[in-house]
Amino acid sequence: KNPWQLNTLEYNVIGIFHIVTGLIVFFMQTGFAFLEAGSVRSKNTTNILIKNVVDMLIGAISYWAVGYAFAFGDGNTFIGTKYFLLINLPGPGYSFWWCNYVYAATAASIVSGAVAERIKFTSYLVYSAVITSFIYPIASHWAWDPHGWLMIGVPGASYQDFSGSSLIHGVGGMCALIGALFLGPRLGRFDKNGNPKNLPGHTVPFVALGGFILAFGLITFNVSSYFRVNGSLDAPKIALIGINSILAGSGGAIVALFTKRLHPKLSNHWSLLTCINGLITGIASVCASCNSIYPWAALLIGAIAGLTFMVWSWAILKFRIDDPLDAISVHLNAGIWGMIAQSLFNFKTGLFYRHMDKTSWLQFGWNMLGLLAILTWTSATSGLMFLILKKTGYLRVSEEIEIKGLDVPIHGEPAYPRISYGSGWGIESDV
């Protein structure tokens, strides 16, 4: 019998389930790529696309070589120490690796939005490798490996982050914040008085494409985190995860959409970009809890996430931080609120369900302590990394390249070469 005590067919079924859903989560990289490509100016489009391609490839090598070992290689409460290069990995570990690799790549992907249009390509290679081989694996070891100190917990409480509000979105969002702080804003993003100037992305349809794929991928991400099929309620529980994910996304999107439309100080528009950010924030906010809340709670958690997104987005600008994708307001926000929401709405251990008894406060406290530890770990390690990159001059492109665009000098591939456009049949034929 394998570690999960499943018979051969059960074990194969769950393996196949993880591989197929993991493949769809892998496709989610396309979502990040297009959300970001549509949100930058045309002169930096190839740059952001290649970042997102390389990201998932660097991640595969890093996570194979050391990342998985640090995360799930037994070891001590802080770090795993076996299965480097997957050597001696037991059978069930293979499909488990696949899912966890795509999670690691997701955490790294989140960062690229916040540092877009000004970071050097080499910097990107470095931070992708560091996040997927070190920062994220160790945090996930704490919370998701049976040897990790957050999972071991204290009597009566163990860290609860089902599919990674804090571990994926919190880690990615915190790295994004640190990166944006070290880089500083894009030229022209704030005027002399510190007032922000809008630098719109160049293609709304790409943003929408990215948003659709991310919704598809993030719901599948949550679904893929379920690890058994031998209980009589396993299929309903997996479906519940999907239901909670789409309801949370809906709540987040619709609240953000209406807030933007109706708030007297905002623009009075029905904004697609706000709607998509609300959608992603909503889904990311129930990662921690989607297996252990009722659908109404998912909708409510998502709705509040839509509101907090609007507040974060406003605050980030107030602090004169430039995040071209609002990645911080989506992901770091979702990481924090998701862990709070889990502690409130969990239908077994939540404060609202246990009438705020001692056990539920203990659980709440442990979740908050874990969240704090994960965010501190992430900001310390990524801060050190970005500091080194900055001091060695590898962090930011030159002013000329930033103004004129990265695609031509760095990549030699403008996104839309003018000589390749137009036909010889004249405008009138072009109908």
Add this chain to the structure above:
Amino acid sequence: KNPWQLNTLEYNVIGIFHIVTGLIVFFMQTGFAFLEAGSVRSKNTTNILIKNVVDMLIGAISYWAVGYAFAFGDGNTFIGTKYFLLINLPGPGYSFWWCNYVYAATAASIVSGAVAERIKFTSYLVYSAVITSFIYPIASHWAWDPHGWLMIGVPGASYQDFSGSSLIHGVGGMCALIGALFLGPRLGRFDKNGNPKNLPGHTVPFVALGGFILAFGLITFNVSSYFRVNGSLDAPKIALIGINSILAGSGGAIVALFTKRLHPKLSNHWSLLTCINGLITGIASVCASCNSIYPWAALLIGAIAGLTFMVWSWAILKFRIDDPLDAISVHLNAGIWGMIAQSLFNFKTGLFYRHMDKTSWLQFGWNMLGLLAILTWTSATSGLMFLILKKTGYLRVSEEIEIKGLDVPIHGEPAYPRISYGSGWGIESDV
């Protein structure tokens, strides 16, 4: 034992199958969005994209709150009355909900093409909610719930619409027709003499992207409608559904393509847009029958669907109805022809297989009666809804906004902001 008399693992396998295929059907929303985005003018692109995003989110909330209850909440022959907000839903209902939610969202999505470029955004919010919470659920209760009058049927005949030729495409297509009628054509679509003027969409590649994703999604849609895995022929039957779907799509696409190319009164071109519409019509036409026909019949049904698409598309213009996406000629046509085809080619009950005996005529009659009932229900309820929207002034945007485009005034987000284009390296570097 659960309602389907499956053991735990069988039940988990089918649950997982529904969740995974349902997720892919969810992704089909991206297909509708891009098919439509490519088919409108650039000035209305953000508008059509946000419609398609909001659609699936409104649908999730509506179908969770009341839609599923009306459809599958036991009740009487007309309407279900349990499981509002999914309260007390038994286990197997969860993955079933997921599949049926994405079906409902599909029915609602079909409409947006026909009303594009002139409907108000608020109108869209309203009709998405009404279709997914009321119109479609009740029709599906009739045909797909054991308590529904069409499924109960008469001795010797029960309504046969396997994966929704009439229930998805018929309902969606009929709402599209009613919406287009109430709205009237876009300004400039017909000249003073009633002759149509071509208003081409702005990006063929987006149409193609949508078409590819819809083919992927619609085949998966049909496959996802199979509900068991305990019989020795279940896997082949599921595969047959896939085979029949792609063959019907191929037949539809190729016949439409060649008709457009070879018909002396048509343009002599190999038209991609016609080909894609033929493809979608073909697959939609075998929804009703893809589990109960032979592959050659699927190819033939699809081929005829390609022809009927050309005829519908011509007739819709003759009646001076403006349907920017040909959604009526694709979906309503497929709903009607699909039910007829099911009654002819079903390898157990079809007229052609039972030598037109009494049973097969009875079955044919019941299918036609059901189709008529569903289309009447849909046109009456959606007609009332669009009438109210029209009378209250919520239906159509102002003439100025229609001419100048919806994206800037309503959404504040032009699809391709000019200031975000171009690099500083000069045209000559742009190679």
Add this chain to the structure above:
Amino acid sequence: KNPWQLNTLEYNVIGIFHIVTGLIVFFMQTGFAFLEAGSVRSKNTTNILIKNVVDMLIGAISYWAVGYAFAFGDGNTFIGTKYFLLINLPGPGYSFWWCNYVYAATAASIVSGAVAERIKFTSYLVYSAVITSFIYPIASHWAWDPHGWLMIGVPGASYQDFSGSSLIHGVGGMCALIGALFLGPRLGRFDKNGNPKNLPGHTVPFVALGGFILAFGLITFNVSSYFRVNGSLDAPKIALIGINSILAGSGGAIVALFTKRLHPKLSNHWSLLTCINGLITGIASVCASCNSIYPWAALLIGAIAGLTFMVWSWAILKFRIDDPLDAISVHLNAGIWGMIAQSLFNFKTGLFYRHMDKTSWLQFGWNMLGLLAILTWTSATSGLMFLILKKTGYLRVSEEIEIKGLDVPIHGEPAYPRISYGSGWGIESDV
């Protein structure tokens, strides 16, 4: 009991697994379409898109009518002779058909890149049908049907191409080479002295979209080729296929990326297009062996594939062959190197594992013989086909159409009709 000696549920599970993964492989057609659409000039965009749509539809009809019968219809060592139109096909054949159809469509899809921007549409219809009904099915009969001579092999050796390095990528790539040779280069591709002139594609984001979808699809392709679930290590083996695929892709992409960047005679740029081609070459190179190598070997095979891609790409230009997509350097290269790599690194039969004993040399020889036979068969039959097309004048469009673009005269659908662009709100509102 069915042919694979599985019980009912095992058999249904593997059937469902093949259908779902096969559906994702079907989606890969979208990847080819966009990789190619982005790589051509805007005036030929509709043309390349419709080719890719029609391709998968023609393929479905061909493979249903005769292709599957030639491939898997028992018969003799050269060709299968049963199951035309799927008549009398036993149960397990249905999901098997689905997977093999999408493989056939893939082989045909590969060609369109190499012949882009100059081939006639009718030619495309013909070669799609011939490849999917005849050329590919017979080659796959040899290697993948128990009656085929390559699978029967000799005592001690049977052809080893797990998921088609030679059968998919080799066949497709060789047809691409023959097609490009018969067509000759695009006008303006080489100057009078034979020096190549860059004709860049019109939209890098479409290339990236295609690359992402192809990575998703090709990994799933490899995964879908596993045909059992009743052994205790089946799930890990399937996951290993996925792991090996992404590692090989990573190796290929990163080596190609750095070679382009660092090689003193190359352009010093971080090239996205090179990176994507390296990625695809890497994954395609482990098709043959992904089920029977260790992850480090996959990474190495991919890395070498990235290098050989650079060499092929350079050599193809030296021979003044014009391949707009580098399809030959990706796929034919991967077909050849993939079979060599399988013979070297297979952890049971490879030269490096059996210390180059007689058995491993025999296996190596048989693999090389099979590869040679498959490529000879493909070049002979496709050569004859392209020759006939050329002699009958169906191969290449007129010079005027090639220069002015195919979309307007042949398809009547320019990809980006100018009259559909712009809003009435002025440039200043477009922000």
